[in-house]
Amino acid sequence: MRNLFAFIYRFRAFLVFVLLEALCIFLIVRYNTYQGAAFFNSASTYVGRVLEFQSGITEYFNLATVNTTLADENARLRQEVMQYKLAGITDSVARMDTTLLVTTDSAKVIPYKLHAGKVINNSVRRNNNYLTLSIGSANGVQPGMGVIASNGVVGRVKTVSENYATVTSLLHSQLLISAKIKRNNTFGTIKWQGGNYRTAILDYIPLHVQLTKGDTVVTSGYNTVFPEGIMIGTINSVSKEPDKSFYTIDVKLAVDFAQLAYVYVVENTLKAERDTLEQTSGILPNE
Amino acid sequence: MNSVFGIRHIVQFVLFIALQILLFDSLVLFGTGFCFIYISFLLFLPIHINKVLLLFLGFVAGFTVDIFYDTMGIHAAASVLLAFMRPHILNLLTPRDGYETSDSANLHKMGWNWFLTYSLLLIAIHHTAVFMLEIFGFDWRILLNLLLSTMFTGVVVVILQLLFFSVKRASR
Numbered sequence: 001m002r003n004l005f006a007f008i009y010r011f012r013a014f015l016v017f018v019l020l021e022a023l024c025i026f027l028i029v030r031y032n033t034y035q036g037a038a039f040f041n042s043a044s045t046y047v048g049r050v051l052e053f054q055s056g057i058t059e060y061f062n063l064a065t066v067n068t069t070l071a072d073e074n075a076r077l078r079q080e081v082m083q084y085k086l087a088g089i090t091d092s093v094a095r096m097d098t099t100l101l102v103t104t105d106s107a108k109v110i111p112y113k114l115h116a117g118k119v120i121n122n123s124v125r126r127n128n129n130y131l132t133l134s135i136g137s138a139n140g141v142q143p144g145m146g147v148i149a150s151n152g153v154v155g156r157v158k159t160v161s162e163n164y165a166t167v168t169s170l171l172h173s174q175l176l177i178s179a180k181i182k183r184n185n186t187f188g189t190i191k192w193q194g195g196n197y198r199t200a201i202l203d204y205i206p207l208h209v210q211l212t213k214g215d216t217v218v219t220s221g222y223n224t225v226f227p228e229g230i231m232i233g234t235i236n237s238v239s240k241e242p243d244k245s246f247y248t249i250d251v252k253l254a255v256d257f258a259q260l261a262y263v264y265v266v267e268n269t270l271k272a273e274r275d276t277l278e279q280t281s282g283i284l285p286n287e
Numbered sequence: 288m289n290s291v292f293g294i295r296h297i298v299q300f301v302l303f304i305a306l307q308i309l310l311f312d313s314l315v316l317f318g319t320g321f322c323f324i325y326i327s328f329l330l331f332l333p334i335h336i337n338k339v340l341l342l343f344l345g346f347v348a349g350f351t352v353d354i355f356y357d358t359m360g361i362h363a364a365a366s367v368l369l370a371f372m373r374p375h376i377l378n379l380l381t382p383r384d385g386y387e388t389s390d391s392a393n394l395h396k397m398g399w400n401w402f403l404t405y406s407l408l409l410i411a412i413h414h415t416a417v418f419m420l421e422i423f424g425f426d427w428r429i430l431l432n433l434l435l436s437t438m439f440t441g442v443v444v445v446i447l448q449l450l451f452f453s454v455k456r457a458s459r
Contacts, residue, residue, distance in 0.1 A: 012338075012339055013338035013339055013342065013371070013374075014371075016339050016342050016343075017342055017367065017370075017371040020342055020343075020345075020346050020363075020367045021364055021367055021368070023346075023360075023363075024346075024349075024360040024361075024363045024364035024367060025360070025364065026360070027353075027359045027360030027363065028359060028360035028361055028364065028420060028423075030359075031359035031360065044354070047354055047355060050308070050355070051355070054308070054309050058313070121355075123312070123356075125315050125318050125319075125321075126356075126358075126421065127421045127422050128358070128421070130357040132357075166357060173422075194422075194428075195428075
């Protein structure tokens, strides 16, 4: 027995090393998926405060870019509102006899709510990138919700604390987003394979589809995460590989992830209903 | 000998981790060269520090960075590996008449040759671990990452030594 203790004591450094490494590997395997809650992450209150302090200093440096983006978005939204207003003026449906027309309930048409949040931590150059936002469960953010910027898809909420949320960026090797080509509604999957943060791959587009460079790729709306038709990017190049039955398509992402300042978390108010329906009927949701 | 792990090292710990998170997180050379400066906390510890304590310090330093980087366990694993390899590298590089008890891993005290071999070896070990764990395998692309990052971190470590570890303090 004493020999055993002597042995353990002699190799204590090595044993502690092996134990700590085993713990680390466990942490890596358990918590480095694109979803799933880790107890320690950048959404925790203290870490969030430090990151907020940091972004409080650095945000002044790209205020000009942020302002232009917001002004652009405002202009676009104002234009859209104007169109609706004009349509409302010229439209005489409201004055029609209700016996002839069933009015649609406008509350049910758009089940999506947007929560604006500031990006306080961001990375684009690692193999798996994450963002931290300064909104959390107190503002209605829940894990699994989609995140979009004014010009396109950003990612999915990973974990949430009261005032902060971490987001799995589209620039993550395990995040797949259901997408379609806007022109002909062919749907595929967007994934990022590391390297350049301005391009991603669109996979599972069959070879019979006609494609042209510059085609717009948008979200498909086949799941409850993103609304249909949110911009993802434009087709950059298309190539056929001899042993594959799908195209290899390079997509130029619409969002410049290095410039992100404000994003919107998408809340789908009908998510629970649709997910339970799809699950009880035995269909796995298309992520 | 009794103040082997003193207030100085706690200050260094906070300082280097803060540098890593606040500054070097957004400082990337050509999109491939990263600087993990927080490991200089482990590099600058006294030569005769307890091996087991060193391992735990490595874990704590790596884990703190992991929390901010959202890379659960990757930096912790790499730092523990560095902490484990440090005594072995130190053994390899022992000067002809051994280390003195007051020796620390200091550029002015141990000389350029010794310090560069010591730090570059350990930095390379740490960075290899980080990049390989990040993609959980091996890819030829990470060789470029590795080369640039090791040089980047190495240069910053030397700059830190030249700036903040003066010749006077080393001879004390």
